[in-house]
Amino acid sequence: MSQWKSICPVTDIPVLGARRVERAQGVAVAVFRNSEDKVFALLDRCPHKGGPLSQGIVFGESVACPLHNWTIGLADGCAHAPDEGCTTPFKVKVDNGMVHLDIEELNQLALEPA
Secondary structure: OOOEEEEEEHHHOOOOEEEEEOOOOOOOEEEEEOOOOOEEEEEOOOOOOOOOHHHOEEEOOEEEOOOOOOEEEOOOOEEOOOOOOEOOEEOEEEEOOEEEEEHHHHHHOOOOOO
16 A cells, blocks of 8 residues: 655646655656646656756646657656657645655655766
8 A cells, every 4th residue: 555745735836837856865756737737747857868857848748858858748757759768657646635646656766866
């Protein structure tokens, strides 16, 4: 059974934007909100050149990397064709307007240095 870490109210994430969640180890996690108030979380690093996805443009269920405009799926973290590569997705739960991330994933996934 998953344990969850409260991150912020959904309303603290800009519509069509993101908020960074720093971790004790590893690269930060970007938490995104689309125009339909769906929330997604990805490692804040583009699979292409490591650009900060949290600074990208959110549209639909994708984000455009601010460095080279690669389109990354918010649900799976994978680049859209013709580009290739994936960043790490994280489980998200929204409960009573509060965003939560899986504690085990935060502590174990993608812990290589920034």
